[in-house]
Structure formats: structure tokens, C-alpha cells
Amino acid sequence: MGRAVFHLLPVRLKVKDAWRLGRLIGRLDVRNHRVLVLDRARGFADKVHEALGDAERVRSVEDLERFAGRGGGFAVAEIMRGLMGADVRGIEGMIVCRTYLSNYAAQRSIVIPIMLRRIRLEPKPVMRENPLDALRLEAFESVLHDLATVSGRAVRAEDLDEHPFTVLVGAGTVVEVIQRYPEEAGEIYRTFRDRFSSVDPRVRVLDLDSGEELPVEKVIDGSTRVSVRDFEELEREERERLIRWMERKLFMVR
């Protein structure tokens, strides 16, 4: 399996995109790979599940552990409180559609950074001027932790190079905010890397225009400007390229 690399796609996902995203992902060849598709909302996950056709709908820790123990295929789940704590060793791909703050925010996900604002929002210098931007930076920070957690679940013990292919599709807001606040985003990223130094994680942004994978550092420091797109606006070839990229990444996992 691959090392700890987390991919961000500069895409804004809306509720109505669930079906088309599901159809797109459904084209991946998963005969030999177990791919878990996650989203923060039940309705979205249901729709993706429907679009995938032949996929497991995971509703409990037990479902997930069972899925991780069988042959190839898709499973769809909500990022429920419990699932994030399950052992999912044996899963080769994690496709996260939207996490809590990465896209349109659900009410709980807004409330939590506010109730913890002393440790989540106030340390961000932009808070006083613009609390929304502080929330967006918090989204970046929480996405890093969420991806590391999701991906870390699939990795056990000392096999640190056994990370699954991990991607957050709806990372539009996150990619946008790190380009606007290079300094604060850089600080957040460095702290994250320090904390997870034992796995030496890397974050890469897929530039949809060039098809190139960029280290997030380059996006943060502004040396490459990445444009953020609405999922529904992606052209046919762009979607085509996206799915081929995913397929390649998935096959590089063992």
C-alpha cells in the first residue's frame, strides 16, 4: 500500500451532485479493491449508494468491519460518530465526498468550533476581523485531522506504509481558503505535520486544469494557483480525467 498521502480536490459539491458523483465513482474497477465512500449526511450517502447500484450500505461498525473482511467492491457510509472509530483494516480506497466543514456546513459542525472557540477559532488571527474565514481555516484544520483519522483506521500497527488511497472530493472551500490565507494555512499545516511526524503525511491538491498533483505547500505559498470548480460545471473530459486519475491511484495501492 501507499504512504500517508491525502488528496484534496478543488471541487464544490452540492446536495444535488450526489447522484452524478455516485455514477462517476461507480465506473471504478473495484473487483480487487475495497473502496469506502463516505459523506457527512445520510441523504447524500443514500443517493450515492443508489447511484452505485451494487454497493454495500454500511450502517454500523459491524457492517463496516464485515465489509473490510471480504472481497472487492463499494461500501457507502455516513461519517457517523461511531464509524470513525471502527477498525477498517483491509480497505484500499477511501473516497470522502464532504466532511463536516469542508463544504456547506451542517448545524452541529458549526456549533462545535464555536463552543470550542478558545482553542479552535481564537488562535486564528483572522477571527476578530472575519469569523467566517476563521471557520474556513478551521475547516482546513479539521479536514487534515479527519483524513488522517479515516486513513489511519485502515492502517494498524507498525505497517506505516500501508495507507489506503484517501481523497476528499468536496474540498473546494478548503483549497480556496488556503490560497487566501497562506500564512495561517501554512502554520496549520506545519503543526499538523509535526503532530503526525511518525507517519510523515503529505497532502496533495489535484489541479483539475493541468491534471497535475501539487504538494499542498505549493498551493499555500501561491507558487501555483489552483482554480476551484463546481462539480456540476466539470466538462465530460474533465470528469473522465478525474476518474482515470482515481483508478490509477487505487491501483497503485498494492
Place this chain on the structure above:
Amino acid sequence: MSDRVLEALDAVEERWADDLREAQVRMLSDLRGQLEEDRVAILRERPGSGKTWLLRRIARVYGEGGRVHVLFSTPSPDLAEREVKRFRDDWGLRAERWRDVSEYECRVSLDVLLGDRLSERELLRVYRDASRANDLPKCHPEFYRKDGPLLGRIGDEGLREQVREALYRDNPYVHGFAPWDECEGCEAVRQLRSPARIVCLSFDKLLSVPSLYASHERTRDAQGKEPLMTLEDWREVLEGALVVLDDAHMLPGALVVEVPGYVPVGGSTLEGRLDGLAMGQEYLWRVVDWGQDVRNVKEALRGEVLREVRDVLVRELEDWLEELRDRIVRDRNAGYLHARKQLSLLNELVNRAEELGVREWVAVRSPRRGGSRMLTFAPVIESLDQLLGLLMGPDLMDLPEAYLAAENRPTLSELRCG
């Protein structure tokens, strides 16, 4: 500081000497170091490093020795179920899971619930239509819904109305949990009265446990009857207990309370009463719309607004609850029963928060969906003491011997710093 916990750590190191990984040996010494200073020790290694594995073994050793309890708490009931299986089935220990009230078999028969308000013939018809309801918890709003397991099954409209009326007349559950004499035989009550050595439960459950005792005592008292269990039983459990909080970075989520906005309070609705104080979620949706005016958000997050939310809750919440109890009986509305449950929980949290010096509360109003809005309340937390006090209750939080937490994102550990 806590010898008993330190001994358990040593025992784990000895017993699993061959299985422990280097990182876990480091975690053990980290825990020792933290416990020298504090009652709370927090592991913050990366996900997948074996934190939970270690906590399970510490809990196991602690639970095997002595007469003290272990409370093993997780973000969801699902995970608590997984843990109890490990303790009970794999390791053969006396362990149990505390479930949601709706998941227990009920000893209060329809006969007890409705018997003296319906004729024998009517009661027989109810049994015929809705026999399954006999075993379902009468201590849960779900039971009382119009489309629920009782009313939803009764075909005859006249009878249904009659049952609905009988259901709310002098029903002691309107005042609280497990009010009937028959509740003595209930597994939920048995667990609360004399728990197994190891109890696995979700954060939500841990949070609400003291209220279950208090609510029960209150309703029994109102009937002039002896309680079947008291808060004293819970104190005994906590005394010297080891509290494990796995995935503790999710803990703040357990302190968020949602209440339907249409609930009648103070001559208005909850939504109306909090107008101007609750932050509209639509402002915050602008997280994805750049270049929007942020004045609304800044306004909504002002300290004065958050303090005003707290003032309103402190001043009025108890009146709302009293008012709601009357409305439940008068309107026979199961939705109000649910709202009462949520408001009671909020009231409990507000009381705990007051003792802990929490001065701000945030309220978010979600957009209308299917006709009604939801209000989401949460305390603004400044310290680890406040977080644990809110979870356990300020007067109970010092009873356990130690808290061992594991987190995947610095949360408890950051709250502890300064």
C-alpha cells in the same frame, strides 16, 4: 497520584510485555507522568497507534481487581456495543452495556398503563391490534406518537382517540423516568441500581445518567412512593471508578442539544423567544460563498449575544419545562414529550454550566425543513474542568479515581493548557 491506576498500568506492562509495541510502552509512561500531576491523562498519538488497544487492557485489569467500577465510554452506542462484546464475550468479564431507554423490554403492561381507564372489552381490542406495544418502553416519547407502536396500530378511530386520552390522563411518565412499581423488574432499572463491574456506554448516555436517577426520584416522590434507585447508587459507582473516554475529541459533540423550534414557551414558541439571539444557520452557510457580508455573523458571535442566550436559559428554562408538562397532558402531543426530554437535558446542562462558571451559550437556528425549525444549543467551553464537569456533573466529577482519554485531534489536551 492514583496508586490503583498506576498499579493497573504496571500490570498491563507486565502481562502483555510481549505484545506491547514501542509506542505503547511510551504511552504507558506518558500516562504515568500525567497521572502524577492530574486526575486526567490524555493520549494523543496518531490514529492507528494502538491507543484503544491499550485502554481496553488497562480497563480490563482495573475491572478485574478490587471492587471498583470501570466506565468505558465511546462516541456512539455502536462502539460501546463492540467494547462490551470484547469484555464480556472475549474476556469473560462481568460487563454490560447501558443502552438507550427505547431499547429495553418493558414490564409495564398495557393493562397497567390503561387498565382502569378502559373497559375490559376495549382493552382486549387494544391488545388485539397492538399487542407488540405491551413490551415496548413506556418511558420513551416514541411510544406515544400518533403513528407509534400503540396508537398507530389501533384501527378504529374512536377507540384510538379514547386510548390517546387515557394514555395522557394521570400518566406518571409525564413527570419522569421509570415511575411505575413494575419498573422494578426492568433491566434498565436493574443496571442503574446495581451495575456490572465494567459498564460500556456512549458519551450521550454518560451525560444523561444523573438525570435518569433524578427524574426517577422526582416522579416517585410526586406519587408519594419510594424510589427504586437514587443518585446515591450512581455515586457509589463513581467512587473510585476509572472513566475511559475513547475518541475523546468527539466529546464536545455530546454536549450539543437540539430542541424543536415550535415548542410553546412563555406565550410564544421557542423559536420566537430566541429571535434575535439564535444565530441563523443561513449566515454560516456562507462558509462557501466568498465575498459575502460577514456583519451578521460577527453580530451573532458577539459576547453580549452569547451571554444573553445564557441569561434567557437561566431565567426561563424551568418555567418552560413546567409549562410544557401541562401542555403535554392538555394537547396529548407526543412531540412535546420529545421536546420535554430535550429541554430537561438542556436544563440539566444549564445547571451544571452555571456551577462551572460557563457564561456563554450559543444557539443556532437551522432553516425550515419539512415545516419546522430546530434550535441547537451548546455551552461555550473554556477549560477541561468545564468540559468534564458538564459531562459528569460538577458535584460528581471528582469522585472517579482517574479519567483516561484518547483523542485523535488535540481537544481535551488543548483545553487543559492555560
